[in-house]
Amino acid sequence: MIRFENVGLRYGTEAEVLRDISFTLQPGSFHFLTGASGAGKSSLLKLMYLAHRPSRGLVTLFGRDMAMVTRRDLPELRRQIGVVFQDFALLDHLSALDNVALPLRMAGTPEADVVAHCSEILRWVGLGNHLHATPSTLSGGQKQRVAIARSVINRPRLLLADEPTGNVDDGIGMRLLYLFEELYKLGTTVVIATHNEALIRRFDHPRLHLDNGRLMVLPARGRVEARAKDARANDPGPIDQRWE
Amino acid sequence: MALRPVRPRSDLPLAVDPSSRFLGWITALMAFLAALALAGAMLVTDMAQRWDSGLAGGLTVQVAPMPGAPVAPLDERAEAALTVLRSVPGIRSATLLGGGEIARLLEPWLGAGAADPLLPMPRLIDVVADGPVDVAALRLRLTSAAPGATLDDHAVWLADLRSFAGAIRLAALGVVVLIGAAAVMTVVFAVRTGLAIHRPVVELLHLMGATDRYVSRQFERHVVGRSLRGGGIGLLLAGGTMYGLHRASQGLRASLLPDLALQPWQWGALLLVPAGLALLALVTARWTVLRTLESMP
DSSP: OEEEEEEEEOSTTSOOSEEEEEEEEOTTOEEEEEEOTTSSHHHHHHHHTTSSOOSEEEEEETTEEGGGOOGGGHHHHHTTEEEEOTTOOOOTTSOHHHHHHHHHHHTTOOHHHHHHHHHHHHHHTTOGGGTTOOGGGSOHHHHHHHHHHHHHTTOOSEEEEESTTTTSOHHHHHHHHHHHHHHHHTTOEEEEEOOOHHHHHHSOOOEEEEETTEEEEEOOHHHHHHHHHHHHHHOOOOTTTTTO | OOOOOOOOOOSSOGGGOHHHHHHHHHHHHHHHHHHHHHHHHHHHHHHHHHHHHHHTTEEEEEEOOOTTSSSOOHHHHHHHHHHHHHHSTTEEEEEEOOHHHHHHHHHHHHGGGGGOTTSOOOEEEEEEESSOOOHHHHHHHHHHHSTTEEEEEHHHHHHHHHHHHHHHHHHHHHHHHHHHHHHHHHHHHHHHHHHHHTHHHHHHHHHTTOOHHHHHHHHHHHHHHHHHHHHHHHHHHHHHHHHHHHHHHHTOSSTTSOOOOOOHHHHHHHTHHHHHHHHHHHHHHHHHHHHHHHTOO
């Protein structure tokens, strides 16, 4: 699905914000992306949703080498990626329904289907009474739910979310994570950048952890515990207990 | 819950741009000027055609009174001129105009007093040619047979009128072309301003998978809508102006000015002005957007 090999990214002549990033995301996997503020989470996501091209290294997405992809090919690739932006990136002059409808309209979906699908998903995220509200009349949490609904409306193959639960209470945050989990179970590859340790603990998925521009891939907690359990089973124990 | 009907909407809020407000009014002004120029060209073409059909192949012989000169009386000289004219090959007919007709022709300049029998009026002979006539030789023969006779060859001043009408048509065409160029520049400016103002939204649409054509269609719909509305207003104003001029020209006592009435098909042709402006705006907007977006990442 996604493969990064020795990828580096710099803005202008500044120092690299991402260095020697290498990882592979299998289709239908779920990863959290963690790291301190300024560690490069948003930059890594931008590389993944094709807003930037890497300064060096190899990025392969959906089996295609991004260095060989022309500008003309980008729209089709981008339509397979759903993105929840940190600042929501909603269009203020459009209603919630029209914001959510953007990916479908770009794909040429018939208008009757657009309205039906968008209404349904907005009801699902608890905004059934705000279909025609503009973002300026919505709270931060409501805007975030509109942004999430927009990112998943066309069932993307890859879903990238930058702090998707940052502005919602725990209940709604959990509900949204369950939505992402559902998409993951249906085969969507999900990457969620978050600081929310409670959510990370609740959902047992591996982490991509960025530290000062470098990436570590940490396995899921369950796998860590299983590995630890295996290790304990095979470990003969401290030398002083072995003889007891 | 009943769904509201979805209204036509644009992903880009172009309607509230300052540049889009003046686009409609500038288009209205351009459509007004273009429609007037086109109407003027059509009226001049009509006039030239009327001159052609009325005067082509015509000559006029004028036998002037020569009081005190040792020449034959006016009527005798006119008869002599008629005899000469009727003997010339290529002349189909030569008709002496009556006093009433001459008075009617002079009325615009002399008023009702033109019919005064005491005025020394010339005799006029209307000649229709149906073949080539040696005008120089005819002039010599007329002068010797009827002293005081002058020959007016319509072809000479008809050619002048034709070239004048052609110049007016060319000028009107030039005005229309200049208006078209101004329309193109206006649309390019409005579209580039719109792209600059809404660059973040355009980038967002691209990230969501919008093609350049999807973005350009937003601009095309916007400028075509504005152009059609502005063009319609301009055409209405031009139509009102033409109607007013037509009414004013009818009020003139002397028919010095041609009839300024447009034929129904000519009104139909004027409808092409807003349609043409809208088409020009569509092509210009698409070209501008696609070219500008090519430079974006």
